Structures are given as C-alpha cells and as structure tokens.
Amino acid sequence: MARLRCPSGGVAAQVSKVMTALGKLALGTVQFGMPYGITNTSGQPVLGEVSDILTRAAQVGLSLLDTAHAYGEAESVLGDLLPSDNPLRIVTKTRPIGRPQIGAAEVEAVADGFALSLSRLCRPNVYGLMVHYAEDLLAPGGEQLWAVMDEARQAGKVARIGVSVYTPEQARQLLERFPLGLVQLPYNIYDTRFDEGGLLDELAAAGVEVHVRSVFLQGLLLSPTTALPQHFAPVRDHHQRFTQWLAQAGLDPLAACLAPALAHPAIRAVVAGCQSLEQFDEIHQAALRASQVGAETVAELAKTFALNDESFVNPAKWPK
Numbered sequence: 001m002a003r004l005r006c007p008s009g010g011v012a013a014q015v016s017k018v019m020t021a022l023g024k025l026a027l028g029t030v031q032f033g034m035p036y037g038i039t040n041t042s043g044q045p046v047l048g049e050v051s052d053i054l055t056r057a058a059q060v061g062l063s064l065l066d067t068a069h070a071y072g073e074a075e076s077v078l079g080d081l082l083p084s085d086n087p088l089r090i091v092t093k094t095r096p097i098g099r100p101q102i103g104a105a106e107v108e109a110v111a112d113g114f115a116l117s118l119s120r121l122c123r124p125n126v127y128g129l130m131v132h133y134a135e136d137l138l139a140p141g142g143e144q145l146w147a148v149m150d151e152a153r154q155a156g157k158v159a160r161i162g163v164s165v166y167t168p169e170q171a172r173q174l175l176e177r178f179p180l181g182l183v184q185l186p187y188n189i190y191d192t193r194f195d196e197g198g199l200l201d202e203l204a205a206a207g208v209e210v211h212v213r214s215v216f217l218q219g220l221l222l223s224p225t226t227a228l229p230q231h232f233a234p235v236r237d238h239h240q241r242f243t244q245w246l247a248q249a250g251l252d253p254l255a256a257c258l259a260p261a262l263a264h265p266a267i268r269a270v271v272a273g274c275q276s277l278e279q280f281d282e283i284h285q286a287a288l289r290a291s292q293v294g295a296e297t298v299a300e301l302a303k304t305f306a307l308n309d310e311s312f313v314n315p316a317k318w319p320k
Contacts, residue, residue: 024262025287026064027057027088027280028213028273033067033074044073045275051081052277058088060284066184066211066271067121068093068132069113075120084122091128091182091211092117093164094145098133102141111148118157125156128182128209131163134170137178146178153181160209166314168199180208184271187212187261189221189242191313192306195264204266211269215257218315222253231319235312242305249297254286259293260302 032050045053057065065088067074075092082088095113097106114129129149131137137145149161162182165171171183171194183203185194191214194200203210216222220232225240232239246256261270274280310317 022061022284022287022291023063024268024270025062025258025284026066026211026269026271027053027062028271029065029067029074029078030071031273031275032071032077034072047077047081049276050077053274053280054078054081054086054088056277056280056284058086063087063089064127064211064269064271065090066213066269067091069095069117070132075117079120079122082122089127090121090123091130091184092121092126093130093132094136094149096132097136097139097145099136100139102136102139102144104144106136106141107144107148110145111152114149114152114157126158128160128162129153129158130161130182130184134163134165134174137163137174138170143177162208166316167310168193168196171199171203175203175206175208180206182209182211184211184213186214186313187264187267188215188217188313189257189260189301189305190217190307192302193308193313195302196308200264200266209268210266211271212261212267213271214313214315215261215270215272216254217313221257232312235307235309238305238307245304251293251297252286252289254282255289255293256301258283258287258290260298262287262290263293263295263298 031044033044035044065078067078067090069075069092078090094110097109099106118124118126129152131145131149136142146161149158152158153161160181162180162184163174164184165174166186171185174180180203187194200210220228225236225243228236228239243253246253258270258272261267272283274283307313
C-alpha cells in the first residue's frame, strides 16, 4: 500500500510544490451568508469571525474568494469587511433563473443581479462571473445570457466569464457552445466523474480555468462512519474502508481530501469553505501537508475510492 512520503528532488523543488499547492487554495464564502452543509451544526459565523478569516486568508497568500448572488448575505458581508485594496480576487455567480426559456426579462434579471452583486461587494469589477446553474445557459435563449455577460467582460467589469456545472454532460455541451473562460465543478475522492475520459485536461487545453468545489463533499468525507446521515447507509461500508485506509497510510482526512485536487495539473483553484478561523487554519495547514503526499498515494485514492454515483456525490440528489 502506498504511504505518505516527501516528494523527490531538492529543497527548491519541494518548496515549489508547496507554493503551487497553496496558490491553488481558494476560500468559499457560502457559509458567510447562510447556514450551509449537511454536516453544519453551528450555522453562520459572526462578522468578527469572518473578518478574522479574511485577514488570515490574505496573510497566508490566498488569492481567490468564491461567492454568489444566491449565497444569502455573503456578498454584502464581503463588501462590508474587505478593504478596497484587499488583494483577494473575487468570483461570483449570476442570479439563478430556473425558467424553461431565456428571454428579455431573464436577461435583464441577470444583468440587474450582477449590478447588485458589484454594489454589494463594493467593487467596480470582479475577477470572475459564472452562470450559477448550467441549465439556465443550456435553455433555449441561453446565448442571450452569455451575450450580456460578455458585454460586462468587454466593459472591464469582469475578467473571466463561465459557468458552474454539476455533471460532465453539462460541461461538454457548454464547451461546444460557448468560449468558456471559467468553469467550476465538483471534484473529490468519491467524485472523479470529470476526470474520466480526460474532461479536466480537455477543459484546460481549451483555455478554460477550472475551479473545483466539494473537495470535502460538504464535510461527509471528514465524518466518522457512524455520523453519516441515513441517506448514505448504502455506502457506509465503503466509507469505513476509506477511513481505515487513511489510518493505515498515515494520512489525515483533511490532507487526503485536498491532495488530489491540489496536485491535478488541470485544476487552477480548489474552493474550500469554513465556519471559523480555527477551521481555516486547519485547512491551510492541511494544504501544506497535502502538498507532500506522493503521486502514487494520490492516484491510489482516486482509483480505490471513487464512487461516481450521483445519488451520493451530487448534493442536488440528497434528501432536503
């Protein structure tokens, strides 16, 4: 069985690997705006805690924040707490539409929603803007949504535009239809669907900046088997084998979850959320440890424990 080991090469190579991994780590902010996560028992952090998290994120060299119009108060919290000269880049998402067809009213709603996002964030521009739900862009008339986002890009209000997807099928369809600059997708030890058939590499080769979310699968990958909700009863034995494997390999769950995404050459940002400064520090330190996980161990994690069953890896399929 593969074991935790230091990477080969000299000190300079090891430092480079660590810096590359840390440069990919991004801070998710949904928890700042609403109670989120199937394992979340503490609700939203207070503003003072969020301020401490944002300060620490900038101090340790994180460069990216991920938020959305639909994340409750998250954009407003960021706008209130981030000074104008804060170096953290911001990616946000459009107001969800959820209509079978896109017309003038829907386009206006997205344009107005983005203007409101900039106002909430107290920013004249952001780094990225993504369609929050891929179905909106895939619906008849979706090209009108793309056009209004591209107008914002040309006006200098956003550097990259793209879409958040849930399935590889959505990603492939959208890659064929639009010149995507940014895609966010789920990726974790149990969910490697986007790596099958080389889709991640295909996106990167097309010039798409790939951001991944759900590296902890809303905390499930960090949970003891006995704490899994009833919906996950069919995979409890699988989860138990995973936790036992980690113990035998000398890996902690946080570092193990981060390692495959941080090591993947096609992935540019790994979005992880937290509810406290303590949690942020734990994730940051885990990213340091993850950068030291050997390539053989990373490959074995994906090969051995991928489920790729949407019933368990897609939160949209979980009971409400």
